[in-house]
Structure formats: C-alpha cells, structure tokens
Amino acid sequence: MRGLYVGRFQPFHKGHERVVDDIMDDVDEVVVAVGSAQKSHTLRNPFTAGERVSMITKALEDRDETVYAIPVEDLNRNAVWTTHVRSMCPPFETVYSNNPLIVRLFEEDDVEVRECVLFERDRFSGRVIRERMRDGGDWRALVPDEVEKVVDEVDGVRRLRDLDADDY
Numbered sequence: 001m002r003g004l005y006v007g008r009f010q011p012f013h014k015g016h017e018r019v020v021d022d023i024m025d026d027v028d029e030v031v032v033a034v035g036s037a038q039k040s041h042t043l044r045n046p047f048t049a050g051e052r053v054s055m056i057t058k059a060l061e062d063r064d065e066t067v068y069a070i071p072v073e074d075l076n077r078n079a080v081w082t083t084h085v086r087s088m089c090p091p092f093e094t095v096y097s098n099n100p101l102i103v104r105l106f107e108e109d110d111v112e113v114r115e116c117v118l119f120e121r122d123r124f125s126g127r128v129i130r131e132r133m134r135d136g137g138d139w140r141a142l143v144p145d146e147v148e149k150v151v152d153e154v155d156g157v158r159r160l161r162d163l164d165a166d167d168y
Helices: 014-024 049-060 078-088 100-108 126-135 145-153 156-165
Strands: 002-007 029-034 066-071 094-096 112-114
Touching: 002 014, 014 029, 014 049, 029 049, 049 066, 049 145, 078 100, 094 100, 100 112, 126 156, 145 156
Parallel strands: 002 029, 002 094, 029 066, 094 112
Antiparallel strands: none
C-alpha cells in the first residue's frame, strides 16, 4: 500500500521526518507531495521545489521503505486539485494530512484520509525554523543533517536574510 503526505516543507524538518516514519508503519511506500512547487525566494517559501526534493530525498534515503518526493504546483482551483495531485504522483490509496482543506478535498474524492500525529509542533515548524535562520538563532538542531547540508549548499540562510532586507 502507498500513502500520500502533502506539505510545503519549507524546509523539511525533524517533525516532518517523524510524520513520515509514522506513516511508514502503515504503508509500504510514501509519496511526499512537495506542495506550492512553483513558489520560491519569498520569506514564506524561500526554497525551490528542487531544493526541497533534494532535502527530502537525502533525509529519507536510508529508510527501508520507498519514498517518492514529487513536486506539485498549486492550481488555485480546489475542485480539480485532487485530480491534479493524482496526475503528478504515483498511485496512492491513503492520504495523511491534518490540513482541513486537503482532508475535505480528498474525502470528497472518496479517498481515505488519516490524521498525522504532529511531533512537538511548537518547536518543529517551518515558520519557527525560517525565523531562526533569518535571525541567527539555532535552527540546525531542528532539521536532519542532510537538510542542513542542502541549506548550506544553496546559501539558504543568506537568501532568507536578503529576502527580509528587500525594500520593495
């Protein structure tokens, strides 16, 4: 059985990693749908889809189960969004999400949706990690080592600081 996990992963962090590990207890393969794939270089979405796919792939490569990281662009047409996701991803039977809109859309499409158990959400949050990167705080302890390397490789901290300094 294959499960779908949707998120923006800006960046992929240890909370996401824990959710994937929990999902792997239920399924043989996990499809990680990298949402808002067209967005990058903003304070809320600083990393490109390719950078996020690299983070996820490297962070999860030592798992026994197969993990697919697939970029999925936003449609801004919710009525057809699940069809769009299906066209971009390998087939899946179950969706894992706590996002009320995602839950509703897949339930309306007759797909089983299971809630994710979030791990220390107040600490493991993309917003918190991006703020720490921007402000010089300790963000490295909140992401897998492989993600830290990707962020360093693309000079992601400087990117965030430059985006924050932008005056337009």
